[in-house]
Structure formats: C-alpha cells, structure tokens
Amino acid sequence: MAVTLLSKTNRPTKYNNHGSIPERPAILLKVVSLMIVVVLIFQLKLLNKVNDITSTIGFISEEKTTQADLPPQPTTETKDTNKERYKDCIFRDSSLVESVYIYPVPGTPEFTGDILSVYGQTHSIPEYPWVAVDAEAKREGWGPYDTASQLVQYNTELMVRDILTHPDSCLRTNDPEKATLFYVPYLPAAEFHQGKLHLGNYSTTEYGKAIMDILERNDHSGWERSFGLTSKYWKRRGGSDHILVFSEPMHGLWHPRNKRGNYHFIRSQYQLTPPIVISVELSTTFVDMYPNCARKNILMPYPNTDGRWFNGKLNQEADAQLKDFGIQELSDSPAALPSELQLHGQKEQGQATDWSVTTPPRILAQFYKAGNHGTCRYLRTNMANDFKCTPSGKFSHEHNIKNYAYGYRQSTFCPCPGGDSPSAKRMFDALLAGCIPIVLSHDFVWPFTAEFDRSAPVISNETIAILSRAAKGIDGATLFGENPHSSPSSKIAILHPNDYSVRLEVRDHNEAKLDPETCQVVQDGKGADQTPLQTILESFSAEEIARLKQGASLAGYAYSYYRMRPDLPDNPMRESVLPDGGAAQMLVRALEERAEGKLWPQCQRELKGKNPANDDKVLTFVC
DSSP states (O other): OOOEEEOTTSOEEEOOTTSOOOOHHHHHHHHHHHHHHHHHHHHHHHHHHHHHHHHHHOOOOTTTOOTTTSOOOOOOOOTTTOTTTTTTOTTTTSTTTTOEEEOOOTTSTTSOGGGBOHHHHHSOOOOOHHHHHHHHHHHHTOGGGOTTSGGGGGOHHHHHHHHHHOGGGOOEESOTTTOSEEEOOOOHHHHHHTTOSOOSOOOOOHHHHHHHHHHHHOOOHHIIIIIOBOSHHHHHTTTTTEEEEEOSTTOSSSOOSSOOTTHIIIIISOTTSSSEEEESOOOHHHHHHOHHHHHTSEEOOOOOOOGGGTSSHHHHHHHHHHHHTTOSSGGGOTTSOHHHHHHHHHHHTTOOOSSOOOSOOOSEEEOOOOOSOSTTHHHHHHHHHHHHTSHHHHHHHHTTOOOHHHHHHTEEEEEEEOOSSSOOHHHHHHHHTTOEEEEEOTTOOOTTBTTTOTTSOOOOTHHHHHHHHHHHSSSOHHHHSOOTTOBTTBSSOOBOGGGTOEEOOGGGTSSOOBOTTTOOBOSSSGGGGSOOHHHHHHTSOHHHHHHHHHHHHHHHHHTOSSOOOTTOOSSTTTTTOOOOSHHHHHHHHHHHHHGGGTTHHHHHHHHTTOOHHHHTTOOOOOO
16 A cells, blocks of 8 residues: 655655655656657668669659659749740630630541540441531632632631631640530531532531531430530530531521521521521621620621732732723823822822821722622612713723722722622622722621620720731731720720721612713602712712721721731632631630630520510511
C-alpha cells in the first residue's frame, strides 16, 4: 500500500510498496531513445525507397535540369496573347480560336468514335451526296467554282465552311466537349443544284428532313441515322449553338415553290428556331416583326469569288477599255457627271477635300443591267427603258458595254432594284467596284448595320473619317479593332447605309419618265410628275459624291470575302485560299457574340404571344 507524505515543497511524493522512489528520469530517457531509433529506421527505409526510385528514373541534378524535364508549369498565357502558337492565324485574337467543332463527314478520319451515333457506329454511313458534287466541281472547275457561272452567288455556304475549317483560321477544335459552336456541314445549295443553275427535283431530301425533325419535333432519330452522328450536342443547348448556312434567299432545308415574303425565313430556313442561321437575305418586314430573332442569326453579303476583282486585273482591264473608247481625259466622256468632273479637277489641282477621292474618275453617271423578272419586274422594265435614253445608256450601247463588271467599274452610281427577292448580288458587287449603289427595294436589308441589328447604335458619318484607313490598309485593323463607336451589345453593326448608298422610294420610279421612242420626258401618265433618275443623280454635289465614295470604299472592304492584294489567284476558292477579307472578319465577330447560343433566349422571349403561322402568310416582298 502506498503512503503519501508532504515533501518540502508541500507536493505529495509517492512511494511504491517497497518504500523506494521510482527512477522517473531514467524511464523517460529510455522512451525518448526508443522513439529516436524508430524515427531513424523510418528515415532509412524512406531514403532507400527514394534511392530505388531515383535509380530507376535517373537523378535530376540542378545543373542538368531543363524546361522539358520539369512538369507543366502554370502560365498566364491565353489564346489572345499566344502569338507564337497562332502567329499564322488571321483570327488569332478571337475568342473562338479552337472553339468551333466541325461535325465530320463519312470517309474522313474524324468520322469515328463517340461522335457517331449508335446507328453510325454499327452501320456503314454512305457519303453525303453534296460532298461528291462539291469535290468534282472543285476538281473540274465548274458550277460554283467557275467564276463566270451564276452559281457563284450561292457560294456563301462554301465560304463559311472554308473560313471555319481552313487550318490558318485556327477556329476548329477536335474536342466537342470544349466547343462553344457546332458547324453542321450540310450544303443545301450544292445538294439542290448539283452544279447546275436550274434543277427540276424539288423533293425534300432525307438530310433536310432529318434537321427539320429536330427543329419541329425535337426528334433526333433522322439525324442519327442519315448523318450517322450523335445527337448529344444538339440536346446540350437545344441546338442554339449549332450553325446552319443557307446561300439562297428562297432555299433552305427544303425548296418551297411560288412562295415569297416571310415564308422562306420561317418555313424553310427556320430562322425562328434555336440554331444560328447564316443567310444572305432578310427583309425589313421580317426584321420589324422579329428584331431579336433576326439578330440571333447572321446576315452576310453575297460573295464574290472572282479573284480579278481583288488582285487588280479587273481595274487594269477597265482602264484598257478607256483607250479603246478613245477617252484620254474624263472631260472626253459625254456621260460623266458634272460633279465627277469637278472632283477630278480638284484632285488634279491638289484641292481635294477631306473626303478624299478613293476611286479613279468615272466616265459614266450610271450603269444599269438587270433582268425583267421577279416581284419588281415592272420597276425593272421601266428603269431599263429610261436608262437607254440617258447619256450613260447611249454611251454603253455605242461602245457595247455589256459586262456589268466593267460597267460598274466605269460608273459613279449603280441602280439596284429588287427582283425575285429584295436583295441581289449586284448591291455588293457595286461597292466592290467602287460604285455607289442606288437601292430601290423597301425590304432590302444591309448586313452589318442597324437595319439588321436593331439593338445597335446608329453610327454617324464621322465614323467614315475615323475608319477610312481600314479600307486602304492591308488587314483592316482599324476597322476591325477597337473603335470608339463600338457597343458591347453589338460587335458587328459598324456601318451606316447613308454613308455609302442612296435609297430611293420605288413609288417614285415605278413608272417610265422618258418616252422610249423619242427619249423625251413624258407629258402625261403617272411618270409625268416624277423626276427622272438621271436628273436626281446630276443634283448630287461634288462633296456629297466624294463622301459617298469614301463610305463605299469602306463598305466594300467590309463586304469583301478576300483582301485586295496583287498575289491573289484569279480563282481563290478553287485554290483553297482562306477568305481573309472584311466579311470573314465580320462573320467571326458575329459568331463570337452568338457562341453558346447566347442570343437565343431573347428570341424565345420575343416569340411568346406571337403566332409565326400567321406571319408566314406574308407572301410578298415590298418593292
């Protein structure tokens, strides 16, 4: 039994049963020694393990260490600043770099694995019919690859495809999981025309039907069977990040016949459904009805794929014509506008205004050539008759100027009435030729303007002065970089039509003003009280024409798919040249704004309370 006593420190001291005090320091020493031994053994084993590892992988000394030997290091480098990696990419500063997934087509290495549907993985999917047609046309140089063919006006689908898939665009990603946009490689114009301008088969194909089933009934089975592709990514955002391209105003996933107005936009191109629809035409009527749904899509200019318009050859040919016409000086032309003569005189004397003359002198006041067809054929017929009586018309007839490319290049103004639909390729070709378009089509909508994007601010004429260098420069950096008039809500509405075109009321020009037999002003009838177009053109001051020319130069760049440069081939699309002009830049900017389907919710809200079935009964365009 232990007895407790008080020590000198008044703390109790314990004795054991034998009456002796335990040797506590000795015990503690043994415990500490034991712990040290255990730690040493553990360290020895750890050291042996490390030696085993280093003997296997090699010891990395401080002197032998290289960057390649080190594990990946954190970096602040981003796509926007990775200039070395993307130095050859014209869209290297875009947020879409390596962000657009291109659905593969049968016969390509990418057409395998999880991107295929179960049906596609277990069945042989035949080559899509338009792929073979396009490949043969490109190889042989016919159809859309013949720069003299009328089919080139339907090349938007090919231009968009080339912009997104070309290696030097750097927009393509092979990982659908990281993609913010998905390009559907369906070429409806190539499938429909098969390299011919007119085709009799208007039946809806299984491929068009497959996409229609998705948009109408949320049924993806046709997509999975006909295209052989998974529907996973259609379902992820309801298709709002998917891109569909339609090159023709009156053709879409199917071809309605004898329909005009809103019918094509709503019923065949499905512009009120989630996908981003890229097209060459919308109408003022449609945009007024559905401004937000129109905006979630992209309106592009008609393409011109003739390299001669961009490499200087067309200008050289037009200049050579002047010698054939016997014109040494502008004053030798009986058809030039007085204001054009005044501008030329100012330039010769070094007295040009701030609105510098950006195009050579024009020997014709106007040039008009268009077929007498379409909704506005009555307007076209009377315009053609009046043109024959003008000095420009007489000069063109005398010197046999029939090629509109030369006619546009020699003219100050280019009248552009509507036809089968509100728009036409001539509106944009006029600008490429430096000719000021005279728009006679109420429903025509200019791309990249507030006419299309109603949320965009209206840009003043001063923008032309700020951005004019872009039209003269190599890459248009001033135009497509930061500019003081840009708005976060709209990256693409940078042009104002009043700066580069003149829009006239069709009702004022729907009747003949001149007697086709005598070329005298008519004295009776509806046209008697209306001013002839020639008189209107002669009323433009030299300063106003100079301003419009400057704007046309800028707009011409914005609407060009290729940059102006002497080394551009005559047939750049056939030679797989990446479209690098203003239109390509604008397309990428527009897609940035619509990545991940960001603009679809606004369209959804707009559709509430509306009945598109009633609106598609707008079956005519307004001339």
